[in-house]
Amino acid sequence: SKIKRKLEIKYVYGFGDDFIRISNLMFSDQSSIAYTEVYKTKYKNFKNLLVNEDVTVDSFHDYNKYALDFLLEKEIISVDVDGYLRINKLTTVVYEYLYYREVINFWHFPNFIREEILRLKVQNIVEFDNSLFTKEELSYLNYNLNSKEFSNGLNLRNKYAHGSNYIGEEKQETDYEIILKILILVLLKINDDLKLTKLYF
Numbered sequence: 001s002k003i004k005r006k007l008e009i010k011y012v013y014g015f016g017d018d019f020i021r022i023s024n025l026m027f028s029d030q031s032s033i034a035y036t037e038v039y040k041t042k043y044k045n046f047k048n049l050l051v052n053e054d055v056t057v058d059s060f061h062d063y064n065k066y067a068l069d070f071l072l073e074k075e076i077i078s079v080d081v082d083g084y085l086r087i088n089k090l091t092t093v094v095y096e097y098l099y100y101r102e103v104i105n106f107w108h109f110p111n112f113i114r115e116e117i118l119r120l121k122v123q124n125i126v127e128f129d130n131s132l133f134t135k136e137e138l139s140y141l142n143y144n145l146n147s148k149e150f151s152n153g154l155n156l157r158n159k160y161a162h163g164s165n166y167i168g169e170e171k172q173e174t175d176y177e178i179i180l181k182i183l184i185l186v187l188l189k190i191n192d193d194l195k196l197t198k199l200y201f
Contacts (some may be wrong), residue, residue, distance in 0.1 A: 003132040003158055010081045011134055012104040012117055014095075015127040018086070022125075023099040025067055026092065033064050047087060047096065048143040050077065054084045090116050107196045132189050141183075144178055154178070 009051055025031050026047045029165065034046045036059045043049040046109045057079070068085070076095070079087050094116055097104055106114060106128070120126045133141065142149040145157045156175055159167070167175075 001131065001133075004130050005132050005193045007193070007200070008130055009106045010100070010127045010131065010193075011129045012106050013102070013129065013135070014098040014125070016124055018074065018123075019095075019098075019125050022071065022074060023095055025071060026076065026087075027096060027099045033060060033067050036060060038154050045093060050085055054082075055082050056085065073127070076099050093121070094120060094126075100197065102136065105192075107200060132193060137149050137189075142183065144182060 003070075014020070025069055028034075029044045030105060031046050034043060034049055035041055036049070036055060038055075038059065039049060039053060043052060047073045049055065057065060060068060071170070072079070076091060077085050077087050090112070093113065094104070102116060104117065106117065107176055109117070117126060121128065129135075131138070143153040145153075145155070147155050154175070156179065159175070
């Protein structure tokens with residue numbers, strides 16, 4: 001977790017109450033604004049509804065208009081000249097990616113997306129991290145290598161320390177395969193870091 005990368009920004013994560021609320025309103029299948037009297041539950045979320053249909057604010061129940069006002073205020077959606085609700089496509093790309101994948105590798109996206117991410121950072125919607133590994137990758141490593149985060153982890157780092165315990169051959173082979181996967185992950189992350197550094201700096 002203390003290993004940093006050469007680039008100042010590596011990963012982007014959603015941050016704060018507004019990010020959570022906007023993401024849930026736009027992409028959750030439990031969002032109340034994904035439902036209208038006309039289209040019922042035809043679409044799994046509000047974003048898909050707006051992408052596929054022409055709806056107005058009046059298409060929704062009064063108790064949902066507070067949520068629509070919030071999304072309008074945050075410029076996630078807008079009203080076009082004909083009165084239909086439209087999504088801000090650029091902003092929605094960032095929110096949707098973070099909602100489903102939880103993390104963005106900043107330099108793997110085109111410049112116009114990076115500019116939008118920087119704009120959201122100013123609004124405290126996202127936060128940056130320059131660790132070599134993502135949070136999920138760190139959890140994966142911690143689970144396999146130590147007991148820092150998980151009490152039921154494999155703790156491979158200490159398991160073979162000093163050769164103090166006999167472990168069956170089959171179990172050793174399984175552990176060896178896990179360590180090989182970890183080694184490949186580490187090499188891929190280092191390679192990615194070096195390539196991006198060479199490309200952008």
